[in-house]
Amino acid sequence: MTSGSAARRRSTRRTAALARAVEEGLIGPSSPVVGLLDVDGVLAAVDALDEAFRGPAPVQHTFAAKACGLVPVLRLLAEAGMGCEVASPGELEQALAAGFGYDRLVFxxxxxxxxxxxxxxxxxxxxxxxxxxxxxxxxxxxxxxxxxxxxxxxxxxxxxxxxxxxxxxxxxxxxxxxxxxxxxxxxxxxxxxxxxxxxxxxxxxxxxxxxxxxxxxxxxxxxxxxxxxxxxxxxxxxxxxxxxxxxxxxxxxxxxxxxxxxxxxxxxxxxxxxxxxxxxxxxxxxGRSLLAKSGTIATVVEYTKSAGGRRIAVTHAGAQVATRTVFMPDAWPLRVGVFDASGRPKEGPTETVDVAGPCCFAGDLTATGRELPVVEPGDVVALHDTGAYYFSSHFSYNSLPRPAVYGYRTGADGRVRFALVREAQSVREVVEESGLAQADALVALRAT
Structure with a gap:
């Protein structure tokens, strides 16, 4: 899919994007968790897929929409020549909205x-x-x-x-x-x-x-x-x-x-x-193999503490965005990076840390027992390889809102440009989605 040098370039792009995201306020106190998607990495994966299957047999490559059902991501893949595999009416409508023709779909x-x-x-x-x-x-x-x-x-x-x-x-x-x-x-x-x-x-x-x-x-x-x-x-x-x-x-x-x-x-x-x-x-x-390596979830460290001799970093990214990792950590482990409040990679002495999310249950941990640079409040923790499933398969535990997702590209001059893929869900939208318009329905039913 990529050579070692290409993987290093991807890592360099990600580091630059995290720093730029902090600088632009895409991640910070007012937006403590965000998804970042490397567009160049996605397109490189599509090219590698095409090249691997090149030969006498005609091939129709489709993207499994369940891996990232976000219309701008699907449109990027459609423009790159992919078809789309859908497994529900919602995914079908997302694929059509993204511009896939009927003849490029598999249901x-x-x-x-x-x-x-x-x-x-x-x-x-x-x-x-x-x-x-x-x-x-x-x-x-x-x-x-x-x-x-x-x-x-x-x-x-x-x-x-x-x-x-x-x-x-x-x-x-x-x-x-x-x-x-x-x-x-x-x-x-x-x-x-x-x-x-x-x-x-x-x-x-x-x-x-x-x-x-x-x-x-x-x-x-x-x-x-x-x-x-x-x-x-x-x-x-x-x-x-x-x-x-x-x-x-x-x-x-x-x-x-x-x-x-x-x-x-x-x-x-x-x-x-x-x-x-x-x-x-x-x-x-x-699906997963096309996007996973190009995605990062970045989250602010709100507090650090100790319990039983173990350091704990409390962040805003947990089961609501990393559901599989939290509930099946051995099957779905994630690499973790630590960045300072300006978005620069932290170095120096390490400590054994559990990285916790905001959900109100004890098992809401995205990483346990990791050797990481000393983590402090205000730092940014990056959950790597989260481009597939983690962005679009939100788990609404504790009514936590869906985070914003941005795509990014890095120019020859090293400057990072962002494009909004999905807006952050507001708390008001969470309330509306929970039946606000029908707030009196059960009271009225009881009265009758």
Missing amino acids: DSPAKTVGELEFALAHGIAFNLDNFQEMARVDRLLAGRSAAGPIGLRVNPQVGAGAIGAMSTATATSKFGVALRDPGAVDAVIDAFARRPWLNRLHAHVGSQGCPLPLIAQGIRAAYELAERINERLGHPRINGIDIGGGLPVNFEDEEDRPTYADHVAGLRDAVPGLFDGRYTLITEF
């Missing part, structure tokens, strides 16, 4: 309603069926007509779990897709394609963070072999596209990108060489 919700299926069919949006009941529903909606867009079937190759069970979607009992190793499943899938001329894709996604590349390749190989079997059985290339999902793990231990997209493709070429010979259009759905 993957496992719980698509009749209305959502009708919309996809009417506009030629590609989608993947999750089960045979959904397939029967599409039968009724099409009523013998041809489909305007590609329609695939998601299969579960049941190849096993990675290190994080919740991120593994090819286990024996995964909720996604048709389980291929269940009795009679393969024959049922082949029969389904034989009976439905409008079915023309297969989709397999093994999982994401915590799933090793060989496991992902094993699942994709199962989908490829099934496609070959179906096409041979039907005597013509009915299946013309294979959606291989995304799921490239992200390295949260240091600055380097590993594994890279090139590593992933090399593994796939070894395990499934026929996948790349040009007979199938490949569809990808990467």
Whole structure:
């Protein structure tokens, strides 16, 4: 994805952006938590993805909108040539608002309603069926007509779990897709394609963070072999596209990108060489790996204290922005940087520190037992590698408002320019969202 020198340049850009954000007041006493996204880093990741898959096989790269459902981010990716994978009506509308055409969308919700299926069919949006009941529903909606867009079937190759069970979607009992190793499943899938001329894709996604590349390749190989079997059985290339999902793990231990997209493709070429010979259009759905390394959450240290001999830095970024890290710290650890009140990296002696958030429960910690430069009130703590999920998957615990998000670019002269991606939510907006307009509703109901 990036070389070591490119990773160092990204780190340099981030350091400059943090200093500039403090200087411009984007982070400080009146805005104690903010998200920062390195635009150049995102575009470099897109270029690396394109380069890795370059070859005879046509490829449609889509961005998994769940990783960062912010319209300006989606529009940036649309302008960079990406498509968009959506898994809900909200993500679909965000993608359309961002400028993705219907022909650049893939709709993957496992719980698509009749209305959502009708919309996809009417506009030629590609989608993947999750089960045979959904397939029967599409039968009724099409009523013998041809489909305007590609329609695939998601299969579960049941190849096993990675290190994080919740991120593994090819286990024996995964909720996604048709389980291929269940009795009679393969024959049922082949029969389904034989009976439905409008079915023309297969989709397999093994999982994401915590799933090793060989496991992902094993699942994709199962989908490829099934496609070959179906096409041979039907005597013509009915299946013309294979959606291989995304799921490239992200390295949260240091600055380097590993594994890279090139590593992933090399593994796939070894395990499934026929996948790349040009007979199938490949569809990808990467999300976290495109954005994570380019994002930073910066937060002001409000207080420092000690408890049981452990130093604690109390900040304004906790479970509301780093939900997975707080509740599953071993699976989702984050690198932490400490900057002084002017936004400059702190150096010198270190101490063992727990970094705490503002939420009112004891486990609201974004890092525990870290060796960090001495942290003081007014310093800025940076949570690195937070470009995916951390910006747009807000957890409204304690009614904490959503922070502002800014994108940034660094010019040849080293000057940082910012662009507002999402405004900070005001406390008034939090109150309005909590039912302010209906404040008297229950009192009135009680009175009657």
